[in-house]
Amino acid sequence: MGASQAAERIAWTPYSRKAIDLAEARSSEEAGAALIDCDDLLVGLALVGRGVAATVLREAGFTP
Numbered sequence: 001m002g003a004s005q006a007a008e009r010i011a012w013t014p015y016s017r018k019a020i021d022l023a024e025a026r027s028s029e030e031a032g033a034a035l036i037d038c039d040d041l042l043v044g045l046a047l048v049g050r051g052v053a054a055t056v057l058r059e060a061g062f063t064p
Contacts, residue, residue, distance in 0.1 A: 015051040019044040
């Protein structure tokens, strides 16, 4: 199974979709980039503010 096929089978949660939307918006605003970098995704996850990833980032002291 290729990466694109695997991505189609992922059960995206509302939080993960929102995090990706936020990361995509940040990426295009800051760099005009067509791709999302890791830092964009981390900021997106933190900005969602809910879910396991946001909790882990908050507890680690990460602030967007």
